[in-house]
Amino acid sequence: MLEEYPLGQLAEPLLEWFSVHARVLPWREDPSPYRVWVSEIMLQQTRVEAVKPYFERFVKELPNVSALAACGQEQLLKLWEGLGYYNRVRNMQAAAQTMMESYDGQLPADYEELLKLKGIGHYTAGAVASIAYGIPVPAVDGNVLRILMRVSADDSDIQKQSVKAKAERLLLPVIPKGHAGAFNQALMELGALVCVPNGEPKCSECPWMPLCRAYQEKSYGRLPVKGKPKPRKIEEKTVLLIRDGQRVLLHRRPDKGLLAGMYEFPNLPGHKTRDEVTAYVKEMELTPIKIEPLEHAGHIFSHIEWHMTGYMIRVAQLEDPQMPGSGFVFAQAADAEEKYAIPSAFARYTKYMNIRLGQEKYDGKNK
Numbered sequence: 149m150l151e152e153y154p155l156g157q158l159a160e161p162l163l164e165w166f167s168v169h170a171r172v173l174p175w176r177e178d179p180s181p182y183r184v185w186v187s188e189i190m191l192q193q194t195r196v197e198a199v200k201p202y203f204e205r206f207v208k209e210l211p212n213v214s215a216l217a218a219c220g221q222e223q224l225l226k227l228w229e230g231l232g233y234y235n236r237v238r239n240m241q242a243a244a245q246t247m248m249e250s251y252d253g254q255l256p257a258d259y260e261e262l263l264k265l266k267g268i269g270h271y272t273a274g275a276v277a278s279i280a281y282g283i284p285v286p287a288v289d290g291n292v293l294r295i296l297m298r299v300s301a302d303d304s305d306i307q308k309q310s311v312k313a314k315a316e317r318l319l320l321p322v323i324p325k326g327h328a329g330a331f332n333q334a335l336m337e338l339g340a341l342v343c344v345p346n347g348e349p350k351c352s353e354c355p356w357m358p359l360c361r362a363y364q365e366k367s368y369g370r371l372p373v374k375g376k377p378k379p380r381k382i383e384e385k386t387v388l389l390i391r392d393g394q395r396v397l398l399h400r401r402p403d404k405g406l407l408a409g410m411y412e413f414p415n416l417p418g419h420k421t422r423d424e425v426t427a428y429v430k431e432m433e434l435t436p437i438k439i440e441p442l443e444h445a446g447h448i449f450s451h452i453e454w455h456m457t458g459y460m461i462r463v464a465q466l467e468d469p470q471m472p473g474s475g476f477v478f479a480q481a482a483d484a485e486e487k488y489a490i491p492s493a494f495a496r497y498t499k500y501m502n503i504r505l506g507q508e509k510y511d512g513k514n515k
Contacts, residue, residue, distance in 0.1 A: 150314065153300035155322045157359060163327060165355035166334035169341065171196075174203055179329070181255040181280035182212055188275045189236050189267065196340070201507055202231055213253045217244035221409055225489035230506015232492060233450075234407060239267025257281045270316065279329035286319040287332040288312055291339025297372035298343060301361035307375040343368075380453040386420040387413050387458040387497055389442070390429065393465050395478040396501045398488055406449065411488040413497060414476075419457050435464035445496035458497050 170176070173196065175187035186206060190199045206227050210216045216224075219241065228237040243265040247253055255276060256262055262273035274287030286292075293306045296315050304311045323331050338356075343349045351363050362368040390397040390413075398411040416428060422439055429436045442458035466478070479488060481501045490498060495505055 150296060150300045150302045150304070150318060153302075153361070155296075155300075155318060158299065158356060159322055159324045159327075159331060161355040161359075162334045162338065163324065163330060166330060166337060170333070170337060171341075174200060176333075179279050181257075181276055183207060184280045185255055185268075185272070185276050186240070188272050189240055190231060192236060192272075193233055194231055198231075198507070202228070213244045213247050213255070216241055217248045217253075222487070222489065225410055226487070229489045230492050230508070234410065234491075236267065238408070242266040243268060255280070257283070259283055259285045270312075274316075275332060277328075278323075278332045282326070282328055284320070284323040284325070284328040286316045286323065287336070288315050288319065289336065290345070291343075292332075292335045294345060294372045295335065295339045295343040295356075298349070298362040298368050299356050299360045301365055301367055301371065303371065303373045305375045306372045307377075378451070380448065380451055382453050382455060384418050385454055385456045386416045386418065386425065387442075387445075387456050387494065388415060388425065388429070389413055389458065389460045389497055389500055390432075390434065391460065391462050391501070392478050395480055396484065396503075398477050398479050398484060398490070400475040400477075406452070407491050407493070409489075411477075411484070411490050413458075413494055415456075419455075422459070425459050425461065429461055429463065434466075436461050437464060438462040442497060442500065447493035449493075454493060456496075460500055 173187075175183050187199070187203055190203055190206075209223075209227060210219055224237055224241060225234060228234060231237075246265055247255065251261075255265075257277070257280075259273050259277045262268050262276055263270065268276075271287050271289045274285045277283040277285050278287055288296075290306070293312060293315055296302070296319075297304065297306060304314075306312070338354070339345075341350075342354045349368050351357050351360070351368070354360065354363075357363055360368075362371050388397075397414060399414045401407050401410050401412055403409050416425075420428070422441070426436055426439060438461070440460045442460055445456045445458070447454045447456070477488075481503050484490065484501070484503050485505075490503065490505055492505055498505055
């Protein structure tokens with residue numbers, strides 16, 4: 149169990165390993181508080197390789213707290229398009245605005261003060277405090293919990309907040325003096341590169357192999373223990389690609405709730421028939437000319453799962469591209485790609501209008 153394990157013996161071999169194997173990452177080249185914070189928020193629930201180009205673009209466009217605080221919502225969401233979990237960036241902006249009002253536009257060099265900012269929990273506060281400011285506080289995420297449970301052969305449920313709190317408490321006194329940032333990054337790195345979450349851990353490459361109880365007992369396959377998550381709510385939707393020549397109809401989602409403020413293809417609850425779709429389009433005062441069924445698609449959010457079907461609907465060209473009613477706009481594909489943040493949930497349907505999302509549009513330009 150973790151409480152009984154001598155954690156102090158882990159620091160020296162871990163730091164020696166990290167000094168040789170640490171990856172070169174853009175946020176490590178200049179670990180300023182702002183850059184560390186942006187990278188840590190982006191890395192939540194997102195792979196390192198996926199984050200790299202987003203991080204470079206984001207800090208180029210918004211190089212400091214002041215720029216982030218003042219950024220328009222559409223630009224902000226467009227910079228984040230494709231990363232998902234959009235509340236992360238909304239919370240970042242809210243925190244940046246608080247910093248402008250109360251902290252002279254800087255991330256506070258204080259763990260408890262960092263925790264007061266929107267979207268910053270114990271892990272992110274620990275990462276910023278230790279990496280950017282050298283404050284000896286732990287930064288415990290899923291990677292760190294996994295390696296601690298394995299090295300100590302602890303079968304506690306890591307989904308429980310009490311287990312994470314216990315790990316933070318037990319790590320605090322073993323953080324090497326003057327090496328808080330390197331220690332926390334080394335823990336994360338070991339979990340990302342060696343003691344991996346999926347598949348067999350690379351025990352022969354691990355600096356903790358002689359010290360690891362899970363390795364000795366060959367119990368790493370069942371550790372860490374995770375309680376079963378609640379089943380996701382299933383929502384069926386019919387997605388409508390309504391085309392007026394080369395323009396496509398987009399709808400801005402409400403300012404609150406799932407995918408707040410982003411642009412989507414109009415959609416209806418349930419899987420609708422061709423006749424039902426035709427009637428809906430006519431209610432919008434549009435004249436449908438041709439309707440083609442599109443493929444089924446799915447998208448998984450943290451607590452909701454969308455099961456979608458779609459239709460391509462060509463309508464008679466409008467003289468006025470502005471739709472009656474708020475939130476709708478007919479946009480050229482190029483404008484949609486450049487100006488309007490569209491969630492990756494609709495990626496299976498954007499291809500029908502040659503609209504590339506997120507990093508894909510930059511990759512296309514670089515070919």
